[in-house]
Amino acid sequence: MDPFVVLQGVAAPLDQSKVDTDQILPARFLRRPRKEGYGQFLFRDWMDDPKFVLNQPVYKNARILVADRNFGGGSSREQAPWALSDYGIRCVVAADFGDIFYLNSLKTGVLPVALSPELCDSLRKQLHDKPGATMKVDLPAQTVTGPDGKTHRFEIDAFRKKCLLQGLDDIGITLQHEASIAAFETQYRQRFDWLFHGNL
Amino acid sequence: MGRTLYEKIWDAHRIVEGDDGQTLLHVGRHLVHDGSVHAFEFLRDRGLKVRRPDQIFATPDHGVSTQVHKLEAIPDAEQRRVVKLLDRNTKDFGIVHFALDDPRQGIVHVVGPEQGITQPGIVLVCGDSHTSTHGALGALAFGAGASEITHVLATQTTWQRRSKTMRVTVDGKLPLGVTAKDVILAIIASVGANGAAGHVIEYAGSTIRAMSIEERLTVCNMSIEAGARAGMVAPDDTTYAYLKGRPYAPTGTAWDRAVAYWRTLPSDADAKFDAEVSLDATQLAPMVTWGNSPEDALPVTGAVPDPARETDPERKAYMERTLRYMGLSPGMALTDIPVDQVFIGSCTNARLEDLRAAAQVAKRGKAKVPVLVSPGSTQVKLAAEKEGLDRIFRDAGFEWRESGCSMCVGMNGDLVAAGKRCASTSNRNFVGRQGKGSRTHLLSPAMAAAAALTGRITDVRKL
Numbered sequence: 001m002d003p004f005v006v007l008q009g010v011a012a013p014l015d016q017s018k019v020d021t022d023q024i025l026p027a028r029f030l031r032r033p034r035k036e037g038y039g040q041f042l043f044r045d046w047m048d049d050p051k052f053v054l055n056q057p058v059y060k061n062a063r064i065l066v067a068d069r070n071f072g073g074g075s076s077r078e079q080a081p082w083a084l085s086d087y088g089i090r091c092v093v094a095a096d097f098g099d100i101f102y103l104n105s106l107k108t109g110v111l112p113v114a115l116s117p118e119l120c121d122s123l124r125k126q127l128h129d130k131p132g133a134t135m136k137v138d139l140p141a142q143t144v145t146g147p148d149g150k151t152h153r154f155e156i157d158a159f160r161k162k163c164l165l166q167g168l169d170d171i172g173i174t175l176q177h178e179a180s181i182a183a184f185e186t187q188y189r190q191r192f193d194w195l196f197h198g199n200l
Numbered sequence: 201m202g203r204t205l206y207e208k209i210w211d212a213h214r215i216v217e218g219d220d221g222q223t224l225l226h227v228g229r230h231l232v233h234d235g236s237v238h239a240f241e242f243l244r245d246r247g248l249k250v251r252r253p254d255q256i257f258a259t260p261d262h263g264v265s266t267q268v269h270k271l272e273a274i275p276d277a278e279q280r281r282v283v284k285l286l287d288r289n290t291k292d293f294g295i296v297h298f299a300l301d302d303p304r305q306g307i308v309h310v311v312g313p314e315q316g317i318t319q320p321g322i323v324l325v326c327g328d329s330h331t332s333t334h335g336a337l338g339a340l341a342f343g344a345g346a347s348e349i350t351h352v353l354a355t356q357t358t359w360q361r362r363s364k365t366m367r368v369t370v371d372g373k374l375p376l377g378v379t380a381k382d383v384i385l386a387i388i389a390s391v392g393a394n395g396a397a398g399h400v401i402e403y404a405g406s407t408i409r410a411m412s413i414e415e416r417l418t419v420c421n422m423s424i425e426a427g428a429r430a431g432m433v434a435p436d437d438t439t440y441a442y443l444k445g446r447p448y449a450p451t452g453t454a455w456d457r458a459v460a461y462w463r464t465l466p467s468d469a470d471a472k473f474d475a476e477v478s479l480d481a482t483q484l485a486p487m488v489t490w491g492n493s494p495e496d497a498l499p500v501t502g503a504v505p506d507p508a509r510e511t512d513p514e515r516k517a518y519m520e521r522t523l524r525y526m527g528l529s530p531g532m533a534l535t536d537i538p539v540d541q542v543f544i545g546s547c548t549n550a551r552l553e554d555l556r557a558a559a560q561v562a563k564r565g566k567a568k569v570p571v572l573v574s575p576g577s578t579q580v581k582l583a584a585e586k587e588g589l590d591r592i593f594r595d596a597g598f599e600w601r602e603s604g605c606s607m608c609v610g611m612n613g614d615l616v617a618a619g620k621r622c623a624s625t626s627n628r629n630f631v632g633r634q635g636k637g638s639r640t641h642l643l644s645p646a647m648a649a650a651a652a653l654t655g656r657i658t659d660v661r662k663l
Contacts, residue, residue: 078345078348171248
């Protein structure tokens, strides 16, 4: 995963609530090898609409998406944040996120930032007023700076923040606990021995 | 203070807990399917091995053909490739695999409980959002994406933060014609599509207690549609009776020890939940969705809502674009909505009791529109055929197929064409879910069969 520290870039307003992961990356593209890239399929069915925000030339290099309520609900497909990050979008601001999408994004190097619905509305309005305006996302400081220069704080889990800042993937961190994991497994297999009968 | 079912399972699987609240949990059971291909690829790329193959079970479901369970019958080359890779990955790593030609194949969320792999008190993970289904047996079960699945394959653990708890209490006897599907649609309509975000739901109350395991599986299945991390029901005698004798269930003295442990799992009387929701089952009617979110569920006696009457601008905009997409007008009676086809299947509603309910209705007429029935597993299919349900469906003009995810997600070629409207027993009515431009109305198996016989959304109680 590429580290995420500070991101400054063009932000695109997406005026729609309930953007589920079926919209972000339709199911028919899910089985492509990861290495072939998913960026060209981001919002694939919405891209047919010339009025769709990401079809506007001013948002060609958008790095941030400012959405509305309930972004990324539905399917657990990690391909949704893959499509965002392959396209170049490394941060999504929304009022609330689908639980699995939120976790998948953090593991993919896409930063989900939850702000109040009113603040999301205000940021999108500013972006409409000044198309192509940039925003700044500062992960160490946990702040987002809108086009108006005002800075807003967001919350993030300390562990996930550390992983993002250093581009760490958590398998390496977990394996540092090898002794605890092995000891736990031994007692688990004794305590719940019935789980291990049928398939031995 | 007492602990909830969720907290008891959490405590029994906790390996280490960081100062920041991140906790490393052991994963008791892990289920994989053809979509797990990316996780296996990531694992191989990193030169890692599957840590605990004997805690993993596999079966292909998303991409399989429902015409015939043969690899060459899968029309799409990528789907064929990943079903084949599941076979190779499970062989290479020594994982039990109920392959395409195995009588135990099926939708992973139907197979887990059916085989007794899903058991009370375990943490169960699978790379699919409907993993919440398994909570019906008193497991803590949740879905995850490819990176997390790679982590589980490599370490048999998952990093989690403790969720908040929500108890949804449903009391009273369900009126005639009202099913588990209607209960969960009513709950989602009440809580909202992301209303349970950050929470694990425990379903409680006399209605849930009176439900069979298959009905509880339907309820827990759609917990994710309310945004919950997981949904669960405390194990009871119904659970133990269901599990006893299943292939991977404990036997002999191990069974007795297991049941003794399972009996300690239900939430303590003084356990506190962060949120409480209650529902009166006696007031429920068969439900149907009109929009593109599972929360858009209404009693079948209702009408398509009018955006003009909506004061919240965000909600109003949602309703306007949704009615355009769905081709519906405000005020239209739900029972005036014609359907082009019907799908009876999916991890929500394709178990034996679901097929019996649909067959009861199918008996009473002939299909006016194409109907696809895909049993949730090959075991369900065989059991249904033994009872003659396949003949009832065929006599009514319903198409009887093999098991798989099929038209719920449309990855295997079973699609709803653009602009076509499908009455579906599945779990999502998102834009394009059953195929680009498809229109989905979610309902119960009995309601789906009723729609098949009339060619429109129909109140099964009045058929």
